[in-house]
Amino acid sequence: MEDESKWSSTRIAIAYAAGSLLLGGYALWHYLMGDYDRILIPAILALLILVATLLRLALANKARLSAYLVLIAGYLMLALELPQLDSAAPFWAGLAPLLTLLLVPLPPAILLNILLAPVWLVLVDDGHLDGELVLGYLALMVVAALAPWEQSRQHALLKATDPRDPQCNALAKDTLDELLASEYQRTELLHQPLAVLAIHLPQLEMASEQFGSRARQSLLDALCWEVNRCSRRHDFLGRHGPATFWLVLPDTSESGAQMVQQRIEQAIDRTVLVDTGPLRAPTVLCQRFAGESWQRFEQRLLTMTRRLTEQ
Numbered sequence: 585m586e587d588e589s590k591w592s593s594t595r596i597a598i599a600y601a602a603g604s605l606l607l608g609g610y611a612l613w614h615y616l617m618g619d620y621d622r623i624l625i626p627a628i629l630a631l632l633i634l635v636a637t638l639l640r641l642a643l644a645n646k647a648r649l650s651a652y653l654v655l656i657a658g659y660l661m662l663a664l665e666l667p668q669l670d671s672a673a674p675f676w677a678g679l680a681p682l683l684t685l686l687l688v689p690l691p692p693a694i695l696l697n698i699l700l701a702p703v704w705l706v707l708v709d710d711g712h713l714d715g716e717l718v719l720g721y722l723a724l725m726v727v728a729a730l731a732p733w734e735q736s737r738q739h740a741l742l743k744a745t746d747p748r749d750p751q752c753n754a755l756a757k758d759t760l761d762e763l764l765a766s767e768y769q770r771t772e773l774l775h776q777p778l779a780v781l782a783i784h785l786p787q788l789e790m791a792s793e794q795f796g797s798r799a800r801q802s803l804l805d806a807l808c809w810e811v812n813r814c815s816r817r818h819d820f821l822g823r824h825g826p827a828t829f830w831l832v833l834p835d836t837s838e839s840g841a842q843m844v845q846q847r848i849e850q851a852i853d854r855t856v857l858v859d860t861g862p863l864r865a866p867t868v869l870c871q872r873f874a875g876e877s878w879q880r881f882e883q884r885l886l887t888m889t890r891r892l893t894e895q
Contacts, residue, residue: 597640604633629657651687666707673708749823752804760822778872779841781831782889788827799859810851
């Protein structure tokens, strides 16, 4: 997840750098054409976008600042050039709402486009507002906003229906609870054994406070990797709490569950991380008793998990 975020920041920084080179080339073109009065502003804006590029690479948490610097540079360049473009000005005026939607979140981008629409229309039409131009510009604003709106809607839908935990390779709590309840009913109907291995990661909160989010993510990744590696294909790992996990072991006798528990504990004991040192993850096994109801089993599992976290 962190690698994906870094790659995304790098791609955006490359796009910013391309914009800086474009403006620098535009300033150079004016120089070669002998149009010296129009060199200074593109050159300054190219440097501004270059600063935004460096900010994006160095300070990923300040991404909004670099985006606004690029947006300001784009606005200034359009305001400078639109009066000079004559018949091509309406075409380039459409760049303003597109640039806003690319660099700013959707709600403020729509508001910004509405507020600045009269400015771009006046610059295009030399102080006069043409009806067809206004309708075309408004249509472009609406159509351009549909793409990020649909993207955000799909992202929200995916997030709401994703069974995986967003921070690690385990099932989310809601999905875990549903699958465990259905698995209990299935094993009870088929008269099969069922076991759940509760795992606690006590270093998680300490790692986040002392070493930051990277060490916290390393702990989660290491635990999920070892547990999934040592379990079977039909076992499933879920995150019950911020630092607690349940490994559901369908059709597993007590002796078989103890073997899985021992294998996982040995793998965890051999794991050493750079920031936090040896990985510690105490476990407790909860086996379903014959004839035990779901409510009784769930309550016993919750009690054992709570005691494990309090050790």
